[in-house]
Amino acid sequence: MFAVGDLIVYGARGVCRVKDITTLDWNAAETDRKYYVLEPLFKDDVIYVPVDNKKVYMRPVMSEQEILDLIDHMPDVESEIYKARSIQQLSRYYQAAIDSHECADLIRLTKSIHKKKEAADAQNKQLGQIDVRYMNHAEDLLFGEIAAVLDIPRDKVVSFIEERIKENKQDSEAEED
Numbered sequence: 001m002f003a004v005g006d007l008i009v010y011g012a013r014g015v016c017r018v019k020d021i022t023t024l025d026w027n028a029a030e031t032d033r034k035y036y037v038l039e040p041l042f043k044d045d046v047i048y049v050p051v052d053n054k055k056v057y058m059r060p061v062m063s064e065q066e067i068l069d070l071i072d073h074m075p076d077v078e079s080e081i082y083k084a085r086s087i088q089q090l091s092r093y094y095q096a097a098i099d100s101h102e103c104a105d106l107i108r109l110t111k112s113i114h115k116k117k118e119a120a121d122a123q124n125k126q127l128g129q130i131d132v133r134y135m136n137h138a139e140d141l142l143f144g145e146i147a148a149v150l151d152i153p154r155d156k157v158v159s160f161i162e163e164r165i166k167e168n169k170q171d172s173e174a175e176e177d
Contacts (some may be wrong), residue, residue, distance in 0.1 A: 001051060002036065002060070007148055010049070012098055012137070014144040021051065028163060030094045042144050057101050067149045070103055071164050077104060079111035081119065087130055094134035098141070106142040110135055150174040 006018045011165055018039035024035055038047040049056065062070070085089035097109040113135040117127045127135075143157040152160055 002058075004042065007041075007061045008038070008062060008128075009057075009059050009060070009101070009141075009145060010038055010040075012141070013040055013043075013045075013047065014141050015061060015148045016047065017041060019046075024048065032150050041148055042140070059101070061149050062103075063144055064149055067146055068164070071146070071161050072168055074107055074161065075165055075169075077107045077111060077117065079108045081116045082112055087128075090128075090135075094130070094138075098134070098137060103142060103145075109138045112144065115136075131177045 002018045004018050004020060008016055008018060009053050010016045018036050019039045020036060020037035021034055023033060034051040035048045036053075036070055038049060039045070040047065049058075082090070082093055084093060097105040107165060111133050113127070114130055117135075120127050127152075145156060146152075146161070147154040150160070
């Protein structure tokens with residue numbers, strides 16, 4: 001059970017703070033059922049979810065060390081452009097990566113779509129709306145957790161990641177010399 005003040009990842013909504021644990025008056029049949037009152041960090045919203053919820057994925061946010069290790073291994077995550085025969089097939093593929101709730105899958109998805117964008121740019125074409133929507137969603141989930149754990153603004157996450165990867169590369173090159 002989470003405690004008031006905990007940061008958690010709630011399904012596809014991203015990082016939320018547990019604001020309260022309470023019972024709700026509006027459901028007379030379940031007066032003893034406890035609910036988390038969740039506040040998403042990057043959206044103006046309130047979510048009420050039963051403490052005994054089994055339907056929506058919830059987990060504590062990663063530790064700072066886990067986040068740094070994740071960033072350090074981002075260059076090693078392999079990805080390829082996924083091509084589908086239909087928009088529905090593409091959506092299902094992307095949604096499966098989101099629904100896995102695995103950061104490595106989110107990294108793989110965003111890297112894949114970025115490669116797809118580079119290929120489209122090279123042909124003076126635009127990335128499809130489905131690609132853009134899922135790339136933004138995956139980045140929101142991934143970068144939101146990184147921002148929350150490292151206590152940096154969401155819009156500074158990409159530059160933080162790039163700088164850390166650059167420093168790691170320089171350090172490994174210096175060790176080889």
